[in-house]
Amino acid sequence: MLRLEARTSTPAWLNLTLPLLAVVVALVLCSGLIAVAGAGVLDAYGIMFKAAFGDSYAITETLVRAAPMIFTGLAVAVAFRAKFWNIGAEGQLLAGAMASCFVGAFPMPGPLAMLSMAVAGALAGAAVALVPALLRVRFKVDDVVSSLLLNSIIFYALMALIETVWKDPFSGYPISPPIEDTANFPVLIEGTRLHLGVLAAFVAAPLVWFLIVRTTLGFRIRVTGENPEAARYGGINVGRVLVAAAALSGALAGLAGVGEVGGVHFQVMSDISPGYGYSGIVVAMLARLNPLGVVPAALFLAAVMTGAEAMSRATGVPAFLSDVIQGTALLAMLVALLFTAYRIRRTGATQ
Numbered sequence: 001m002l003r004l005e006a007r008t009s010t011p012a013w014l015n016l017t018l019p020l021l022a023v024v025v026a027l028v029l030c031s032g033l034i035a036v037a038g039a040g041v042l043d044a045y046g047i048m049f050k051a052a053f054g055d056s057y058a059i060t061e062t063l064v065r066a067a068p069m070i071f072t073g074l075a076v077a078v079a080f081r082a083k084f085w086n087i088g089a090e091g092q093l094l095a096g097a098m099a100s101c102f103v104g105a106f107p108m109p110g111p112l113a114m115l116s117m118a119v120a121g122a123l124a125g126a127a128v129a130l131v132p133a134l135l136r137v138r139f140k141v142d143d144v145v146s147s148l149l150l151n152s153i154i155f156y157a158l159m160a161l162i163e164t165v166w167k168d169p170f171s172g173y174p175i176s177p178p179i180e181d182t183a184n185f186p187v188l189i190e191g192t193r194l195h196l197g198v199l200a201a202f203v204a205a206p207l208v209w210f211l212i213v214r215t216t217l218g219f220r221i222r223v224t225g226e227n228p229e230a231a232r233y234g235g236i237n238v239g240r241v242l243v244a245a246a247a248l249s250g251a252l253a254g255l256a257g258v259g260e261v262g263g264v265h266f267q268v269m270s271d272i273s274p275g276y277g278y279s280g281i282v283v284a285m286l287a288r289l290n291p292l293g294v295v296p297a298a299l300f301l302a303a304v305m306t307g308a309e310a311m312s313r314a315t316g317v318p319a320f321l322s323d324v325i326q327g328t329a330l331l332a333m334l335v336a337l338l339f340t341a342y343r344i345r346r347t348g349a350t351q
Contacts (some may be wrong), residue, residue: 004342018336019286019293023300025336026329030321039315047314048307058306060192064264066295066302067201068093068273071256072280073287073294074208075125075249080289081212082245083225084133088147089253090277091154095128096121096254098158100261101268104179113183114196118258125254126247128154133246137239151277159270168267176268185263197259202295204252209291211248221245253277274305275323282330288337301326 031041052062072089079086100117108116128150135141162174169177185195212218223231224241231238260272279301286300287293308322 001347002344003347004338005345007341007343010340014340015288018340019288019297019333022286022329022332022336025332026325029328029332030325033321033324034315034317037315037317039317044311044315044317048311049303051307051310052303056189057192060189060194062299062302062306063198064193064195065305066298067198067259067263068256068276069279069283069298069301070201070205070294071252071259072277073283073298074204074280074291075252075256076280076284077287077289077291077294078208078212078221078252079129079245079249080284081225082221082242083228084136084242084245084249085144086129086132086147086246086249087144087281088129088132088150088277089249089256089280090273090275091147091151092125092128092250092253093257093260093273093277094151094154094158095124095257097257097261097268097272098161098176099124099254100258101176101179104183104261105177107180108182110182113180114185114262117179117183117262118255121254121258121261122251123254125252125257126250129246129250129253130243133243137242155270158268162268162270166268174270178267179261183262184266185259193264195259195263197263200255201259204255205291205295208252212291217241217244253280256280279326282326285330285333301329 027045031045034041034044051058053059072093075089075092076086100121103120104113104117106113129147131150132141132143132146135146136143159174162176166176167173168175185197188194188196188199210218212221220231220236220241221244223234223236224238224245228238231241256276257273260276261268265272283294283297283301286297304322304325308319311317311321312319
């Protein structure tokens with residue numbers, strides 16, 4: 001017979017292997033859907049990853065899509081480390097996009113405009129994240145529910161603005177007026193959409209890792225998440241740590257919105273985010289809440305999103321397969337996490 005036995009410690013190789021195993025399991029399980037659609041599994045996956053990494057343009061497009069998921073993945077990782085269950089990164093991203101677009105519409109010198117957009121977006125995202133954090137600390141309101149519901153509130157607030165007072169007067173479409181040209185993020189490689197915000201996302205990952213691992217605030221966040229009672233006994237104000245983690249998490253998600261406005265769309269519209277906030281949860285879990293692991297996890301999901309469209313055109317497999325792969329990878333990772341705490345042991349047969 002087989003039984004689960006609690007581990008006294010988790011091997012380092014297992015921590016590195018589990019995310020890769022979750023990805024492989026997700027791809028294997030989703031291959032059945034490709035086969036049902038009448039396409040060759042290897043051909044379909046080959047087209048998908050060639051479209052994401054096949055040439056320099058494809059690589060830059062993958063990087064552009066990965067940038068907001070790096071920010072939202074970092075946002076979720078920071079919050080979850082403190083056991084603040086921030087499911088609202090999508091709404092915080094939208095808030096950051098709206099705030100940065102509003103600020104970017106004012107004529108300013110380029111560096112000042114970009115800095116002002118980043119600050120405004122980060123503050124807006126932090127303000128939205130503080131709502132469920134304060135509700136939890138002061139009134140014991142479930143942060144999963146409150147942060148999730150805020151996504152819809154922020155989205156419909158955005159829709160109300162772009163359908164009425166913020167509608168672009170020149171196009172008449174439900175989109176905001178564009179930001180000033182001086183506020184546009186510089187393009188890093190001519191002829192591509194690779195912009196300064198992508199570089200900022202990759203720089204943010206080691207900075208957040210340093211904050212979590214090497215600073216006093218990071219220590220308090222980790223202790224609060226691992227054992228809040230021990231944290232209180234050690235003199236840590238758990239409520240303040242939760243609020244600080246929420247503010248940092250919201251600011252990172254808000255920066256994802258800043259990047260989409262300043263480097264990709266240059267205005268706000270209803271579909272400015274195809275669910276980057278929710279993808280951030282998958283990214284953070286695949287990374288095991290490690291800020292450095294967020295980067296490869298975001299690149300994987302960005303490759304799936306970029307390549308799914310090309311795969312759909314070439315094979316007829318619905319592009320929604322990318323969403324299925326994301327969800328399956330998350331479920332596989334959650335199951336895999338069981339084996340970081342337990343191992344399978346064979347026991348003798350009972351009479």
